[in-house]
Amino acid sequence: MENLSELQTEAMGELFNIAYGLATSLISDSIGMHSSMYVTEMEIIDIENLADTIAGVIDGDKEYYHVSQVFLNYLEGETVMLMSRESAAALTECYSRIDDMLDDSSEEDIKSCTLEISNIITSALIGRIADLTNTEIFFQPPEIKPYKTSEIHDLRRGSEFSQVIVIKVIIDIDSTEIKGHMYVLLKEQSFSRFKEALDYFIEHYAG
């Protein structure tokens, strides 16, 4: 994996597994159903390749939600979660099983659930790094909108982002498979700090 040593790559996987464990536990508690989360792919790419990478996983026949959330302070960057409307509706249906105020055909409810799950995953991932480095990271409210290719190209243009952590995640809630693509965009300095955090993790927790 680019810019990460083998040990750092392993540490990143370990760290994210902890984060997903937390997130899964939280989701299970929230909806009262068994859930699990799998990371099927994880890589670090250059911001220049983001658009092509996304184009490679997007099914042109489907609508997608684009949830973005900015985080600041020790680590600065933005998470982008792409989830097909199909998966988002399935997620809402799972939530509605314990929350009768939710309707999986309501656009607002689908957005609400998508925002929530995206926030949970972002918080779990980035929050673990903050915990690990004993620093504070501020989260801005997440935003949701329909996915447009042009906006991905805009991310590349004129931004300070340099590296992207690409994570393909599958959430399995009571045998309902929900797929999402999470992209963690980091600024150059934040990426260095992320690597420092990984080194710290290796030093204190690994092995």
Next chain:
Amino acid sequence: MTAPNYLDHILNGAMVLDEQCTVLFWNHWLEIQTGIKRGDIVGNSLYDFFPDINKKLIERKLRQVYALNTPAFINAEAEKYLLKIPSKKISGKIYDYMLQNVVISAYDKKERYTLFMIYDQTSLLEARVRLETSTRLLEEQHSLLQNTLDFQANVIFVMDDNKIVNYNNNFLEVFGYDSVERVNSGERDLLSYVSAEKNENLNDIYGSFNNFILDSLNRNRLNKISVADKNTGRETTFLFSVRKMPENSTIIVSMTDITLLQNREKVLQDINLELSRRYEDKNTELKKLNFDLARNRDQLRIAQEVASIGSFEYSCATGSIFLSHGLKIIFDNPDIAALSLPDVLAYLKPEYRKAVSDKVALACREGGDFSAYAEIVSKKGVEKPIGIHCRVFGSMDEGRRLTITMNDLTNIKQLENQIKDREQLVSSLFDVADIGFVITDRSGVIFRVNSAFLSMTGYESDDLIGASLDKLHIESYKSDYGQYERDDKDALSEVTLTHRNGAKLYAYMNVSTFKGQDEDEYRVLALTDITDRINLLSEQKEQEQLLIQQSKMAAMGEMIGVIGHQWKQPLNSMSLILDNIKSDVEDDMLDMEMLNIGIDRCLEQIHFMSETIDDFRSFFSHETVVSAFDLKSTVNNTVRLLSPLFERHGTKIDIVSELDKNVYVTGIANEFKHTLMNLLSNSKDAISSRILNDTRFKGRITIFMSVEDSSVFITVCDNGGGIPEKVLSHIFKPYFTTKGDKGTGIGMYLAQIIISKKMNGSITAENKGEGACIRITLPVS
């Protein structure tokens, strides 16, 4: 609980709840927005005041806050609000309730108190809704405008600072579908797509399309430009007008396709041009016709003079006549002032006048052209034969006019006489020639023969004139005569034809074809009698054959010598064996075993002698068939036969052959053997002369054989002292010999005939080294 004072001064809502959602803090902003006093709500459950709150949602959010130690959020767009607070807006209200973003974070982790920060997003979202509505309306209007633009027949586009900001479909069709992207990216200026009238280089003048447009705008004039279709290259011409928007730098350009109009204008111009050109052509043609008419009149006058023709026009109705200049010349009276037909007829000899006068009267009465012959007496008293031809013009009703031409035949008569004289001359030459001539028409019918031909064939002229050429039985015949006597083989053909008495005649025949002026074809056969020469040739061939036979006989004499020599040894041996047997019988010493040995030895000698005789017979067999034979074995056999005798005469024969395979030549093998034997015999004779002078002299004959391309070379060289230079060029002539009475003088002559004429080769002689070399060249079969 106590909360920081500043929470009362912020323009957002802030409340602190415990885990059971009991309100612990309620800030001033919330008091104002909800109308619920802090004193009333603090200590009570939030749900009591806001029963519509989604408890499950709150529970999930709180769980997240404490599980992940990160804030949770409620989104105004998705969940609308946390607290149902009626909107305070009076005008322009879209939402009935305040839309809220809520940030939920841990306030006191230990006590699990949670801070809810509530942000009013109503105005923002309402603004967004209005913006979306405006955008939608704008898009609709833009779409309408675009449709209107697209509906226009003109090319319309909007430019701003050299960039195309709007355009209709026609624009894309004219400039190309990638033109907007190319122009706006700076890759290509729109000016590069267009060309102006009079081939002005717009790019050099203006630099950019924007400048070009501005220039035409400032000069307030209509401009024409052309755009070439990038696929077909066909140019479309546009008239364009420009309008500049007053409030900014935007320019609207409208282009009207005037190609069709321009084409029509051009067509009209072309038609006008064509009409004026045709008018000019006709005018020129008319002038030319007038000129030609005048010239023709002159030419007619000159032609009549040259051709000795004159004419006059006669009006049957009025009796008036008009005489041409030519007629005046024929009459030898340039000043003639004939006013009537009788004035003209007066020049005719009296015996012709009435006949011509009657014909003229008949032509006037009934029409119909006529011709007549007459003779006139000119003013100078010269009698002239005249051909008269009359053509009638017009009908009886409109008054007939006669054009009567008179042709002075004096020169023609003279010419006819000359031709007759020449014909007689040619005819006499024809008859005097010793070559037979036969002239036929295209179908082979004889219409003229000369006396030489009649003499050659024994026919009378009447036998052949009008008869077919087949009567002479002319057939192609190829005699050997041509080979001997003629170089120009292709000019003539050799034929046989039959004499009246049935005898066969040989002749050279040359056929020429002539085309007469009447397009008829004539064939002239010229025949030269060569019967005597052919007969002579036949006799010559017989003589040659005789010579060959004589040569063969001479060779036979030579061969008898050879056989004599070949037999001498076995005869001596047999004589000795028989003597021994006789002695042994006499001494009573002969037993059967010894007798058998003696008999076997004798039989061996007899067998050897028999082989010699077989060779001899083969050598002299009367072979006449021309065929391909193996050269190498033929030479070897001949040498094998002659070697013993030659060696006895002190001469050794060697064969040096470069032939690595069988080489075949065509001819009669025996004739070639005789030729070779002749050459070897000559060498032996020359060597014998040297041996007479020096008994120790060793004679040597070497036969070299080699092949190159399609020729084989046989060279017989000896060391017999060579041929005297002065006789070298005569050795192939008949009856030429250097051996005096011992030679016949036909050996080399026949060798040349056999090699050159019968085997299509060549034979040459030269002196080389100690003797002579005879070189034979033959074509390989």
